Amino acid sequence: MSTKTEKPKILYSCYYSRSREGEHFIPEHVFSYQISGEMIASDNKNTFYSKPGDFRFSRRNNLAKFTKIPPEGGEFKTISLFLDQEILREVSKEYNLKSDKKVDSDAMFSLAPNPLYKSFMESLLSYLEVEEKNNETLFHLKIKEAIHLLLKVNPELKDILFDFNEPGKIDLEAFMNKNFHFNVQMQRFAYLTGRSLATFKRDFQKVFSETPGKWLLNKRLQEAYYLIKEGKSPSEVYIGVGFEDLSHFSFSFKKKFGIVPSSLKHS
Template sequence: MSSIKANTKPKILYSCYYARSREGEHFIPEHVFSYQISGEMIAADGKKSYHSKPGDFRISKRNHLAKFVKIPPEGGEFKVISLFLDQEILREIYQEYQFKIEKKPQEAAIISLNPHPLYQSFMTSLLSYLEVEQENNEVLFNLKIKEAVHLLLKVNPELKDILFDFNEPGKIDLEAFMNRNFHFNVHLNRFAYLTGRSLATFKRDFQKVFQETPRHWLLDKRLQEAYYLIKEKGKAPSEVYINVGFEDLSHFSFSFKKKFGVVPSSLSNSKF
């Protein structure tokens, strides 16, 4: 069960989760500045895991794939404030101040920020706005987003190389990318975008590389990985289906039985 308060077009979210959750898209479309109030969050981008605890601040970088597990404390709630630093606002700030970008941003999907009194006071003041339902708060929230960006640049000036990097993904090796990221549950247009292609070009190139459609390849690849994890690694189907990119257990079980002739639970209980 969760409770989320936000403006209609999410720019600032105050999220409360009463149970362990893996909800959410695996693609990060905008930079996100977050403050962990209570509970813990574990994120993984396929290369590294990130662990956020109460009092932690972090930046989740746009155009990255990552899985998030939100864990409430025993008998309590998982609470986090997240500000989406959209490109329009960032471009406005960049054009006004003309920051000089000095180097290519690091590849990490999540950047942990050291606690700072300015961050703490900002989030505390913001919480009072978010705990009360408000109407027509778009202008106010835009101002708060801009304030957050300036605070980030004051405390961590090196973040300018990340926040003002407006480059879009370039064309990359499709085969290597898909074999590395098939287990992320995102739409095909996200995969296309991250490999520097239009959806039509992505599908055409995919057919040339793998000799089958993206949807069929993804389904087969995820099921093969699930089979390996259940039979060889002893993983539970309820854990595996999310890890390999399925949205729900029933669809996973149906697809698994259709391909392998057995339900995943019977495979996990087998002795051979």
């Protein structure tokens, strides 16, 4: 098993205040259980709601925004298992499991409640709440157990889980105009459009006649201008259009338009 430092394969999330994720990219399939609080997720087509007791599946190589909302006076809690390609290939080889067809589905979808899912997730809590070290081998086995459990309860997931194809080359202009508001690194955009970073930058220059960085900044600021003019506040807008920091957004906005965002709707 790999010894490099990477994102935990099993994550127990706890929040006391409303929070939003940073980067909007789902790099691996994720099997999640909502313990308390609510989650709102959106891609460029749908908005997905998750409430206590819900199970969900998130597909790899998708863009999505997440807002985590704790219950009043309580804590937002989820368990998320990251079904990475290394483990899935291991299971595929061990049990001769292969994808038979390409499946087109949403970036996220609900899994019907099942007592097997619930007992599995509850069995993880004792390990996750204690935060003991050196659980890597155990968690590796639990991820494999989760894969088999998913296949038992939802056998149709086989064609998603064992599809190891990478994104193919797609229309760059259509993709960027649809996804510019997602806060992801440039190499993510390149990967999702089926290009190396160098090819992505070269093709981008041909299509838009400017660099990806300049185009993204201008596109996001133009969208923010429109939304604030329509009555939204800068604090509502800046994350939604792809900025991480309100002060950086305000600085960039003033540099482009000559006024601070908060004064726009009064102008």
